Amino acid sequence: MKKLAGIVSILMLLLAVGCSSQSSSNAGETNENGEWSPTQPIEITAPAGPGGGWDTTARMVSQVFEQEEIIDQRLPVVNKAGGGGAIGWAYIAGKKESPYHLFVASPPLVLVPLNGQSEYDHEDFTPIANVIADYGAFVVKADAKWDNLNELFEDMKKDPASVSVIGTSSPGSMDHMQFVKIAKAAGVDVAKIKYLSDPDAGGLTAVLNGSVDVYTTGVAETIEQVKAGKIKVLGITSEERLEGEVLEDFPTAKEQGIDETFVNWRGFFGPKDMDPAAVKFYEEKFKELNESPAWDEIRKKYGWGELYMNSEEYSEFLKTEAESMKTLLDELGLAR
Amino acid sequence: MFYLSFYQKEVKEMLKKMNQRIALILAAIAVFYLFLSYNLPKYPNAIIDADVVPIGLGYLLLFLSVLLFLDKTVETEAEKQKRNISKSNLLVLGVVFGFILIYISLLEILGFLLMTAIFIFGCSLFLGYKKHVTNGIVSVVFSFAIYALFNYLLRINLPSGILPF
Amino acid sequence: MDAFQGLMSGFQVAFSLQGLLFVFIGVFVGTFIGMMPGLGPISAIAIMIPITYTMDPTVALVMMAGVYYGAIFGGSSSSILLNAPGVAGTVATSFDGYPMAQQGKAGKALAIAAIASFTGGTVSVILLMLFTPVLSAVAVSFGPAEYFALMFMGLTAIASLSDGSTIKAFISATLGFIVVTIGIDSQTGTSRFTFGNANLLEGIDFLVIALGLFALAEVCTLVLNRKDDSMNNNKDLGSLRISKQDLKEMSGPMTRQSFLGFIIGVLPGAGATIASFIAYITEKKIAKNPDEFGKGSVKGLAAPETANNAATSGAFVPLLSLGIPGSGTTAVLLGAFLVLGVQPGPLLIQDRPEIFWGIIASMYVGNIFLLVLNLPLIPYIAKVLRIPRPLLISLVIIFSLIGVYAISFNTFDLYLLVAFGVIGFLMRMFSFPPAPFILAFILGGMMEQALRQTLTISNGSFGIFLDKPIALTLIIVSVITMLVPLFTKKKKANVEKNIDESV
Structure with a gap:
């Protein structure tokens, strides 16, 4: 019995040693003009499990790239869930310089590291292109006493503890920060905001049954409830009013005299020090994707807004984004 | 007859010790957990902070392990049998x-x-x-x-x- | 348009050739994926979404609904045969289903589960059809205080989940609660007990615990008894025969739990898991022979299987009538609606009656399909147990490993799975029941969150519970049900003691 166990173990180990020595170092082709093109499948990582926003975006992008033959390679989607994204980022960070690994990201890539929950932040990756933008909405029950953001913030300035705010994610993450960013610009003492989180998406329920006053969420989630007259949207975080039925009725914070915005951006990154020729290749392909009718259709289906940025614009954007978030988190005592 | 009861008594002693040993291990876990709970970083704005429930659980486990230590019930033969592995x-x-x-x-x-x-x-x-x-x-x-x-x-x-x- | 007319148009959709075909495809894919390790209803729906793009929305959604309840239906097989619950909703199924299968009655166990699921599914669809508009008010009536009370009620049942030492049951539960505190705290963002390990930030997944404590611990026992080949000679293994006596026993739990499971399913956040546990516990409490529970009781198997399917239909109430997803699964299902350009919510029943009623009507058909599809397969599925022990053990191990790997694609979780396998085995050896552990793990996290949300709203005052009649009632009822058996038990123990001494 013992002998058998030994033999099987040794067999397994031998196989591992024999095989791990061969590593792939195929970096693709760069022709004399400095143009790069892929020669093997490109792996897109969704740093979350199947079914969520990151996963959906990755799968849709992969599908359009393949079906519209924008990129002449397979683009399998790989899920690396855990740590609010941190596990996936660590995985990509280990793929140094590889031009065959992309991943999808959004504000948590900035926020999670600032909260001290990931050792890698956006500067450890190469921004390639942003494709989607969403905006935040602040919602109250239809019969609530506030009719606009100023009335709400006036009450919060007098007594921050009198108003409770709920969002899906924990303090220091997106739902919380989009509210804090706007409230701060309106002059509210943001450290005293009473924020609750409900990861099971119970925020809307809590506002509807009156347990909590304000729900901070994404614009798209509010439309149907507004139509049914159950809730009202006090303000949204975009620069200008959005287009579309119902959507166009939502007032921005800006037009209410609060000079602040928040973008829930979503785009693609590669490992650090990716070959500039490869970055250029992807940049163009994402531009092509962004302009394709197939992608437009998908964007409409999911209610995603358009926001294309190329690599350079993207890194500038991220820099200012990270700075403003850092200031806010410091003030909240959440930066670690 | 005498031998039998003597044997039973010894078994009883041993098993009691087994429960007590487990109780000690659990108490150690509870203390360690409490130590970690008390050292959780404070969130300045929370009304009920992250450490409240863990601290409660730590003391609960400590209390339960004391109960287990003092527990006098004897394991049944079937329960004992489960540990009989060659x-x-x-x-x-x-x-x-x-x-x-x-x-x-x-x-x-x-x-x-x-x-x-x-x-x-x-x-x-x-x-x-x-x-x-x-x-x-x-x-x-x-x-x-x-x-x-x-x-x-x-x-x-x-x-x-x-x-x- | 009134409800009757609506329902008629719904049945037209469901009974059209296309409707029938896609309901069938939906439930077939659903059960199949539900049986796969690690693939529950969430992945089943997520996988199917891209396929629906070009389809007619009504037909597509009828199919997606079928995938959803089909996956819950299929999930029970691995619980019963291998003690390896693939989704949270089927953990309670393994309590009595697995022992029954081990007694050589695997076919019967699967048949009972199928019939109970069918009943729960069908009765709850009737309720769904009749009461959706009324119940939408119930769905949002629960705030954090009420949820706390509901979870508390579930937790007080711990003592009744064990046959042996009550202290050990409580220790198990406390440990389960402690394990669920690992990870980022949702209310403050503080990472707790993660030791700087990013893999622990999102907490330990339910499947890691369930497959560790149940499946891997069972693997250990199987390894120890690997020479046992009693299943090979058992000719009744795949037999579906259910006696009249069994049917009579099942009818009570099935009726009660169809209703109870449905109501719990209506509450967002509660869902199939909690429904199945509460079903198991209430049936054990009111049973004349509670000692049989955990040893292959017909009632103990029928109750949670009825409830988890009933809760699945219940979850459609807030989804369809309010657009509120009550769970991770219904959130993904909501996504499927949106992709097809259908927005569930208060206006759905007016704007798209054919979709609203089509889904409900198709669920009758779907449940019949599931029963017809599953019953003939049972004899073959049951034969899994006839696989020679050594091979079966290897396959169960791989099943558990894939199940966990498919959640995060991360080997760290696999090491955790092994650790919980060892813990589960040790718990067995020292007679600590695993059921309270997993119950506290499921309820504990939600209970802590609800408690802290409540107290944040009230600025730290417990007085808030006095202002909430539902919450207060639930708490009082659970305290009473917890205390009463303590007294009666003591009396019994005293009597026994007296007898002992007198002898």
Whole structure:
């Protein structure tokens, strides 16, 4: 019995040693003009499990790239869930310089590291292109006493503890920060905001049954409830009013005299020090994707807004984004 | 008669000790957990901070382990029987877990297909399955089926490892 | 348009050739994926979404609903046969289903589960059809205080989940609660007990615990008894025969739990898991022979299987009538609606009656399909147990490993799985029941969150519970049900003691 166990173990180990020595170092082709093109499948990582926003975006992008033959390679989607994204980022960070690994990201890539929950932040990756933008909405029950953001913030300035705010994610993450960013610009003492989180998406329920006053969420989630007259949207975080039925009725914070915005951006990154020729290749392909009718259709289906940025614009954007978030988190005592 | 009752008494003593030993281990866990809970970073704006519930749980576990220590109920024969494992059986268990650990550590290097086939074949062989041909067929076909199902039908990618597909 | 007319148009959709075909495809894919390791309803729906793009929305959604309840239906097989619950909703099924299968009655166990699921599914669809508009008010009536009370009620049942030492049951539960505190705290963002390990930030997944404590611990026992080949000679293994006596026993739990499970399913956040546990516990409490529970009781198997399917239909109430997803699964299902350009919510029943009623009507058909599809397969599925022990053990191990790997694609979780396998085995050896552990793990996290949300709203005052009649009632009822058996037990123990001494 013992002998058998030994033999099987040794067999397994031998196989591992024999095989791990061969590593792939195929970096693709760069022709004399400095143009790069892929020669093997490109792996897109969704740093979350199947079914969520990151996963959906990755799968849709992969599908359009393949079906519209924008990129002449397979683009399998790989899920690396855990740590609010941190596990996936660590995985990509280990793929140094590889031009065959992309991943999808959004504000948590900035926020999670600032909260001290990931050792890698956006500067450890190469921004390639942003494709989607969403905006935040602040919602109250239809019969609530506030009719606009100023009335709400006036009450919060007098007594921050009198108003409770709920969002899906924990303090220091997106739902919380989009509210804090706007409230701060309106002059509210943001450290005293009473924020609750409900990861099971119970925020809307809590506002509807009156347990909590304000729900901070994404614009798209509010439309149907507004139509049914159950809730009202006090303000949204975009620069200008959005287009579309119902959507166009939502007032921005800006037009209410609060000079602040928040973008829930979503785009693609590669490992650090990716070959500039490869970055250029992807940049163009994402531009092509962004302009394709197939992608437009998908964007409409999911209610995603358009926001294309190329690599350079993207890194500038991220820099200012990270700075403003850092200031806010410091003030909240959440930066670690 | 005398011997029997004497024997029973001794067994009783031993088992009581077993429960008490477990109680001590649990108390140690509780203290360690409490230590960690008290050292959780404070969130300045929270009304009920992150440490409140863990501290409560820590004391609860401590209290329960004291109760277990003082508990006088004797284990039934059936309960005792569960621990009656021969050395050779324990060794077999250890080896199976060893196999599992090897499987996990090599899964992402060698790939799902290869590792799973090797594991099923090796583990069944080790546990005394004699029909080598059936074993080989099952391990290969099963791995292939699951791999194809996940990677091609469901498009959830299991690690491909060193194999090119 | 009134409800009757609506329902008629719904049945037209469901009974059209296309409707029938896609309901069938939906439930077939659903059960099949539900049986796969690690693939529950969430992945089943997520996988199917891209396929629906070009389809007619009504037909597509009828199919997606079928995938959803089909996956819950299929999930029970691995619980019963291998003690390896693939989704949270089927953990309670393994309590009595697995022992029954081990007694050589695997076919019967699977048949009972199928019939109970069918009943729960069908009765709850009737309720769904009749009461959706009324119940939408119930769905949002629960705030954090009420949820806390509901979870508390579930937790007080711990003592009744064990046959042996009550202290050990409570220790198990406390440990389960402690394990669920690992990870980022949702209310403050503080990472707790993660030791700087990013893999622990999102907490330990339910499947790691369930497959560790149940499946891997069972693997250990199987390894120890690997020479046992009693299943091979058992000719009744795949037999579906259920006696009249069994049917009579099942009818009570099935009726009660169809209703109870449905109501719990209506509450967002509660769902199939909690429904199945509460079903198991209430049936054990009111049973004349509670000692049989955990040893292959017909009632103990029928109750949670009825409830988890009933809760699945219940979850459609907030989804369809309010657009509120009550769970991770219904959130993904909501996504499927949106992709097809259908927005569930208060206006759905007016704007798209054919979709609203089509889904409900199709669920009758779907449940019949599931029963017809599953019953003939049972004899073959049950034969899994006839696989020679050594091979079966290897396959169960791989099943558990894939199940966990498919959640995060991360080997760290696999090491955790092994650790919980060892813990589960040790718990067995020292007679600590695993059921309270997993119950506290499921309820504890939600209970802590609800408690802290409540107290944040009230600025730290417990007085808030006095202002909430539902919450207060639930708490009082659970305290009473917890205290009463303590007294009666003591009396019994005293009597026994007296007898002992007198002898």
